[in-house]
Amino acid sequence: MSLLRPIVMSGPSGVGKSTILKKLFADFEGKFGFSVSHTSRNPREGETDTVDYHFSSKDAMTAAVERGEFIESATFGGNMYGTSKKAVHDVAAKNMICILDVDEQGVKALKATDLEPIYIFVKPPSIEELERRLRGRGTETEEKIQARMDTAKSAIEYADSGAYDHVIVNDDLPRAYDEIVEILKKMYPILSEVAPNVAIITPAGDAPVAEKTEKTIITVESSVPDLNKKRPSVERA
Numbered sequence: 001m002s003l004l005r006p007i008v009m010s011g012p013s014g015v016g017k018s019t020i021l022k023k024l025f026a027d028f029e030g031k032f033g034f035s036v037s038h039t040s041r042n043p044r045e046g047e048t049d050t051v052d053y054h055f056s057s058k059d060a061m062t063a064a065v066e067r068g069e070f071i072e073s074a075t076f077g078g079n080m081y082g083t084s085k086k087a088v089h090d091v092a093a094k095n096m097i098c099i100l101d102v103d104e105q106g107v108k109a110l111k112a113t114d115l116e117p118i119y120i121f122v123k124p125p126s127i128e129e130l131e132r133r134l135r136g137r138g139t140e141t142e143e144k145i146q147a148r149m150d151t152a153k154s155a156i157e158y159a160d161s162g163a164y165d166h167v168i169v170n171d172d173l174p175r176a177y178d179e180i181v182e183i184l185k186k187m188y189p190i191l192s193e194v195a196p197n198v199a200i201i202t203p204a205g206d207a208p209v210a211e212k213t214e215k216t217i218i219t220v221e222s223s224v225p226d227l228n229k230k231r232p233s234v235e236r237a
């Protein structure tokens with residue numbers, strides 16, 4: 001069986017990628033996954049090696065980067081972060097579609113690998129609307145908004161040059177989401193499969209009744225990854 005091709009989901013900050021991904025992960029339980037990044041920083045309390053990050057030393061990471069084992073890597077606050085090609089393969093090996101939420105530089109780096117992802121760009125209806133959404137989110141300082149707008153203009157130009165397989169304009173969220181799902185269902189038959197062991201999503205805290213049925217009970221917390229968690233290896237602006 002051939003491995004599922006990863007998906008690149010790129011687009012300027014504030015365009016709605018996380019919103020779309022959150023819904024995809026929830027609607028297609030167990031079909032999508034993120035790769036686990038490497039970092040040279042120490043684990044924080046509650047973090048588990050190979051789950052939250054692959055915790056590594058700076059020397060080991062530097063050597064692996066030199067051997068060409070990483071898609072991209074960067075240093076933040078004196079610590080190295082990066083995404084290895086193996087981490088992407090590991091998701092596909094579980095028969096899941098690996099989502100790569102990367103910026104323009106990440107897309108260029110991926111194009112130099114043999115991972116052959118499907119490239120999707122989420123485009124704002126206009127640069128003014130993007131700025132409105134960024135401000136509306138209320139998470140950025142004025143300086144950061146300006147820097148993000150400059151990065152956004154470059155990202156849109158790159159997308160307009162034909163760098164992506166699909167460009168989806170996120171004007172109306174449900175419409176944009178449906179368009180993405182339609183594309184993905186054509187590309188990945190596993191998204192149309194009816195799981196033999198249907199998952200029932202219940203609010204956390206509900207008593208599981210798995211022993212009475214053939215169905216799997218999954219709480220929302222455990223089934224949907226935390227998309228608010230920063231993945232610094234792909235964060236630049």
Ligand SMILES: Nc1ncnc2c1ncn2[C@@H]1O[C@H](COP(=O)(O)OP(=O)(O)OP(=O)(O)O)[C@@H](O)[C@H]1O
Binds near residue numbers: 171
């Ligand atoms: N079609 C839409 N119309 C209006 N608002 C939208 C639409 N899509 C998303 N939003 C809103 O825009 C804001 C930014 O969305 P989101 O945080 O998903 O962006 P992002 O692309 O993931 O950004 P970042 O890369 O910085 O994480 C959010 O407040 C979200 O609710």
